Amino acid sequence: MMLRRSALLLPFALPLAAAAQGAPEIGTAARPVRVGVTQGVHAQTFEKVAEVLRRDGLHTRAVEFGDFIQPNAALAGGDLDANAYQHLPFLEAQRAQRGYDFVPVGKTVLTLMGVFSRRHRTLEALPQGGRIAIPNDPTNGGRALLILAEAGVIRLRPGADFRATVADVTENPRRLRFVELEAASIVRALEDVDAGAITGNFAVPAGLNPLRDALAREDQRSVYTVLVVVRRRDESAPWARRLAAGYAHPEVREFVERQFQGAVIPGA
Template identity: 60%
Template sequence: MMISRRPLILAGLALPAAAQAQDIGSAQRPLSIGVTAGPHAQVMEKVREIAARDGLAIRVVEFQDYIQPNAALAAGDLDANSYQHQPFLDQQVRDRRLALVALGKTLIFPMGLYSRKHRRLAEVPQGGRIAIPNDPTNGGRALVLLANNGAFTLRAGADFRATVADIAANPRRLRVVELEAAQLPRALDEVEAAAINSNFAISAGLNPVRDALALESADSPYANLIVVRQQDAGAPWARRLLAAYQNQEVKDFVATTFQGSVVPAF
């Protein structure tokens, strides 16, 4: 599902391709940037303000899932997106044969473990259900977070590519339930705990610093990215977009708005 935060502008459809490329980022042909709802959208709105002072026009387009922003970018409906980390992008490129590349780093959203029933992970009862994201990279990331906090043991060498089959020892017989990442906050009433990406946790009113039973460290390798099509990686507008994002004003906005729940990766 896609929600536009700006009126859809179709100007330029009748222009030659060269003229359209020249005008990308103008008021008549703003950059269309896909984001997931919540913090990614909030930060991109700040970037939009900064870019506008440089004469670069941006239209922010919100999505409610992790799959459609890449599909829309590959199809040419977006010029860039900002919502995913490198392992997720690599998996998408490989599985869906997408010609997409990272332009630069943006933010780190530490994944956290949350519960409405328990104050510590150790309180989860025998056979309790714990929900994790159902996409491969974030699912593996959640399993590592759970293992690092004593829920169970993974086989030696398991990393973000881990699956439930990599659980080597599970003395409490905890049951792992895989759900779409955006649905995890809503599932908290139905499971003992859930591993939730911070962008979705914040959108649901959770504070990762205050509410998480356990949280990835701020030096997590899962830095989010601005992603573009391969042929656009060297475009002038792409460099201007990255400069508008990797800006001290953005760092200050993130620090003030999210109070440590989101960390700049630049």
């Protein structure tokens, strides 16, 4: 009986095995590497990376997102092979909160965060009770508070780092009110608040240069360089290594420096 059952299954097993063996290799034109990027700076930079990699025989396809949460969800779900939009503090927070088994395999660019205003020309001009928009994600919100603390606008508890929240503000002499918004929406909210903390990937497409237009900005030695991130099982995959190496190509570095005029810094 068992022999007859095996014989019946055998014709179906062979086509499945053949299909698995015939699957196109990742990085080919038939199966490009799917890379998640956020709109603006990261999408523009990746377009140049993809051009360089294509000449070297590695085919890629960009998938653009408008928020910081979906690119990791898509990577975990298998809809992406990699993403290139998040820095290490954000990645660590996502791994802790959501259990993602992701690892960085390379660096891309640093998009400086600045505090911008449509109403005021200096931080000193911020009014009593002014409204300051900061990102509502757990790392970029703290990043914004650190910039304001370093500029002397507020004071944070001793030892506060990128995980700081509004609860860590110990001195706020102007009684500033912090409005926590999705990072991508702060540019649009500038008309309605006194100032907003915006990362370069959202500021630059809106015509705001952190080096020229910001009331305050973070140091260029920031720890927030964006990473190429993959699932742990793909950490040593040749395509992952080649993808990461693409960001260090001289043509890509030259493109970033020319295109963004110092507001975005090559990280690889």
